[in-house]
Amino acid sequence: MVCVLDGAGLFVAARAREPWDRIASVIITGPTHPITLEDRVLLVAAHWRTNLTLRQLAPLFGVSKSAADRAIGHLGPSLTFQPCKRYRKDAVLIVGGTLDPARDHTVAEQSKNYRYSTNHQVVIDADPRHVVAVDRPVTGNRNDCKAWELSGAKAAVGRTTVIADGGYRGTALVIPHRRVRGRTELPAWKEEHDTSHRRIRARVEHVFARTKAWKILRDCRLKGEGIRTAMLGIARLHNLALAG
Numbered sequence: 001m002v003c004v005l006d007g008a009g010l011f012v013a014a015r016a017r018e019p020w021d022r023i024a025s026v027i028i029t030g031p032t033h034p035i036t037l038e039d040r041v042l043l044v045a046a047h048w049r050t051n052l053t054l055r056q057l058a059p060l061f062g063v064s065k066s067a068a069d070r071a072i073g074h075l076g077p078s079l080t081f082q083p084c085k086r087y088r089k090d091a092v093l094i095v096g097g098t099l100d101p102a103r104d105h106t107v108a109e110q111s112k113n114y115r116y117s118t119n120h121q122v123v124i125d126a127d128p129r130h131v132v133a134v135d136r137p138v139t140g141n142r143n144d145c146k147a148w149e150l151s152g153a154k155a156a157v158g159r160t161t162v163i164a165d166g167g168y169r170g171t172a173l174v175i176p177h178r179r180v181r182g183r184t185e186l187p188a189w190k191e192e193h194d195t196s197h198r199r200i201r202a203r204v205e206h207v208f209a210r211t212k213a214w215k216i217l218r219d220c221r222l223k224g225e226g227i228r229t230a231m232l233g234i235a236r237l238h239n240l241a242l243a244g
Contacts, residue, residue, distance in 0.1 A: 035061055035062070035063055035067075035071070039061055040071045040075050041075065041079070042061075043057070043061050043068060043071050043072065043075075044071065044072050044075050044076050044079060044233070045237070046060070047068075047072055047216070048214050048216045048230050048233060048234055049213075049214050049215065049216075050215055051215035051216045051218065051219060051220075051221075053221075054068045054069055054072075076229050076230075076233060077229055079233045079236060079237075080229055080232035080233045080236060081131065081134060081232045081233065081235040081236035081239065083132065083133040083134065083135075083156060084132040084133065087125075087132070087157070087158075087160045091125060091126075091127075091160055091161070092125075092126040092127070092160075092161050092162075092163065092200075093123050093124065093125060093126065093132065093157055093160055093161065093162045093163070094123070094124050094125075094126050094162070094163045094164070094200065094201055094203055094204040095121060095122070095123045095148065095153060095157075095162050095163070095164050095168070095173070095204070096121075096122055096144075096164070096165070096201075096204035096205065096207075096208065097119050097120065097121055097122075097144040097147055097148075097167070098119070098120050098122060098208050098211075098212075099111050099112075099113055099115075099117040099118070099119055099140050100117055100118050100120055100137070100217045100218075100220060100227060100231065101113075101115045101116065101117050101218060101219050101220065102116060102117060102118050102220045102222075102227050103116065103219070103220065103221050104220075104222070104223045104224065104226075104227070106223075106224075107137065107139070107224065107227065108139060108140055109139035109140050109141040109142075110140065110141060111139075111140030111141055112140075113140075115140075116140065117140030118137035118138065118139065118140055118227055119137060119138050119139065119140050119142055119144070119147045119151075120134060120135075120137045120151075120231055121133075121134070121135055121144070121147055121148055121151045121153040122134050122204065122207065122208070122235070123153060123156070123157060123162070124203065124204050124207055126163065126200060126203060128242065129203050129206070129207065129242060130239045130242060130243075131207065131235040131238060131239055133153060133156045133157065134231055134232055134235050135151040135152040135153045135156055136151050136152055136228060137151065137227060137228055137231070138150045138151050143167060144164075144165075144167040144168055145167060145168050145169060145170060145171050148164075148168060148171055148173075149171075154171070161174065162174065163175075163197065163200060163201050164201070165201060166178070174197070175197075176193075176194045176197050176198070177190040177193060177194055207238065210238060211231075211234050211235070211238060214230075214234045216230050216234075217230065217231065217234065
């Protein structure tokens, strides 16, 4: 099997040795037999990548809308990322919060981007830049310092050194220096520390940029645990891509 990514960003599965006219007929009419495991994995990945509705996605794989829904609901959780339980003694982690718009108002609230969103706390290893923890999302109206505790991310990393931005003030994480009241500038050595801090912490923002290429995180229609499952699955695919 091969996977073709066309200009619109749609995944199409087809047999590698078949002529293209035969492939086109397979895509349009679809097979009469149940889709294989490879196609089900591809279906889940295509759903996360394109955020197409099931009515749009199912015909590409020659199945009904309900069959596509069952495949995503059954296989999606099996593809999710498993957080690390132990870290190296010299490990340095970076945490950041990202707002993911969601239509399920039972798990989302209006946030600073004026949309109903969830706040995901994502922790990466600073050296290989792999995602090591993605804990339970909280509502988007929670700031990062509160979400750090409520999501379980704080308990997950334990005593490992963690770098964060200035929004995590009061959490005992490594954050940039702040100006003392009455002073307009920081001392030179603090400015140097902050410059180094920003360069390192930017790595988690690069991870967010890559994960937001998966369109389901821009407007998630899934309910309940669906947004968390999608985030964990995308985190796993991100790590696999870095591993080559």
